[in-house]
Amino acid sequence: METVKTESNQNPIEETIFGEMPDGTKVKKFTLKNEAGMEVDIINYGGIMTRWTAPDKKGNYEDVVLGFDSLEQYLDGSPYFGALIGRYGNRIANGKFSLDGETYTLATNDGDNHLHGGEKGFDKVVWDGVAKTTEEGATVELTYTSEDGEEGYPGKLDVKVTYTLTNNNELDIQYEAVTDKPTVVNLTQHSYFNLSGQLSEPVLDHEIYLNADTYMPVDGGLIPTGEFREVAGTPFNFKEPKPIGEEIEAANEQLSLGGGYDHCWVLNEGEKDFRLAASAHHGETGRLLEVYTNEPGIQFYSGNFLDGTLPAKDGGTYAKRSGFCLETQHYPDSPNQADFPSVRLNPGEMYSSRTMYKLSTK
Ligand code: BGC
Numbered sequence: 001m002e003t004v005k006t007e008s009n010q011n012p013i014e015e016t017i018f019g020e021m022p023d024g025t026k027v028k029k030f031t032l033k034n035e036a037g038m039e040v041d042i043i044n045y046g047g048i049m050t051r052w053t054a055p056d057k058k059g060n061y062e063d064v065v066l067g068f069d070s071l072e073q074y075l076d077g078s079p080y081f082g083a084l085i086g087r088y089g090n091r092i093a094n095g096k097f098s099l100d101g102e103t104y105t106l107a108t109n110d111g112d113n114h115l116h117g118g119e120k121g122f123d124k125v126v127w128d129g130v131a132k133t134t135e136e137g138a139t140v141e142l143t144y145t146s147e148d149g150e151e152g153y154p155g156k157l158d159v160k161v162t163y164t165l166t167n168n169n170e171l172d173i174q175y176e177a178v179t180d181k182p183t184v185v186n187l188t189q190h191s192y193f194n195l196s197g198q199l200s201e202p203v204l205d206h207e208i209y210l211n212a213d214t215y216m217p218v219d220g221g222l223i224p225t226g227e228f229r230e231v232a233g234t235p236f237n238f239k240e241p242k243p244i245g246e247e248i249e250a251a252n253e254q255l256s257l258g259g260g261y262d263h264c265w266v267l268n269e270g271e272k273d274f275r276l277a278a279s280a281h282h283g284e285t286g287r288l289l290e291v292y293t294n295e296p297g298i299q300f301y302s303g304n305f306l307d308g309t310l311p312a313k314d315g316g317t318y319a320k321r322s323g324f325c326l327e328t329q330h331y332p333d334s335p336n337q338a339d340f341p342s343v344r345l346n347p348g349e350m351y352s353s354r355t356m357y358k359l360s361t362k
Pocket residue numbers: 079080090222262263299301305325327
């Protein structure tokens with residue numbers, strides 16, 4: 001295995017080969033490190049974060065994200081473990097939307113609906129990757145050009161995603177995109193977290209906080225109905241931290257439709273655009289994850305579709321609800337819902353989105 005050390009003073013970025021695509025293209029793995037001892041592995045296939053080591057309250061470092069050991073396992077079928085999602089995070093109803101009078105047809109890869117960019121979304125393409133050390137920390141810059149018409153979307157889209165691991169144990173993710181025709185864009189990151197370090201064990205004991213007074217009820221295909229519903233007095237209230245498992249089995253129509261939590265929460269506006277959206281705390285290890293973003297929504301998915309069949313990195317298998325996702329995003333199905341904030345991108349404009357995951361202990 002090749003190892004290249006990138007020029008840097010304190011935070012060397014290791015570049016190795018993670019695997020080979022069926023056509024022979026080599027997939028790189030970038031290991032970002034910081035002064036505290038944290039490490040993040042990012043591969044340029046799907047921009048996937050395959051590993052993130054974080055200390056518990058005693059200083060023991062463990063991996064806190066679900067994923068696989070080999071590229072083959074990702075190619076065999078992954079529920080978007082750790083991946084970049086595009087062009088559209090979450091669902092578009094019936095795989096159709098209209099823009100300027102023209103109707104676009106997308107893959108219906110989730111029942112009747114379109115999910116996470118289609119058959120071959122940004123999670124399944126090989127990005128160009130360049131490692132850099134900046135003042136902020138160890139960085140990998142991923143770029144990808146999605147051709148006009150790819151997966152049915154209009155416009156050639158040039159995308160850049162920059163991951164930076166800071167010395168404050170933050171993983172800062174900056175998304176940028178430009179298009180040559182009007183189009184829709186909604187990018188996110190699909191990491192499944194398990195802060196216990198026991199990656200194949202359920203996460204029901206993690207306490208979640210969501211900075212949201214309302215959430216979006218869904219229909220049977222998990223498409224928002226268009227209603228913004230108050231969380232107060234419902235199992236969807238995470239305004240005070242609460243274990244995932246506390247009410248997940250409550251008799252509630254929305255929990256039945258999602259098979260647990262699989263909804264978009266409408267984030268409260270902070271003092272500034274970039275604000276705390278969510279946190280997750282694992283009491284036993286003390287690990288705390290905080291999520292900051294400038295996006296209007298967050299999809300809290302409690303790993304309901306994991307079913308104990310996929311091989312875990314720790315040798316077990318990923319049990320139902322052994323990871324949770326906190327995906328910052330615009331609302332699902334926005335191209336078809338006139339009352340939702342717009343996801344339209346015009347030529348000459350810059351799509352720009354930022355999310356920061358921060359790990360500490362408490
Ligand atoms: C969606 C789930 C979906 C999962 C795929 C989440 O973002 O909300 O419904 O099953 O991604 O792993």
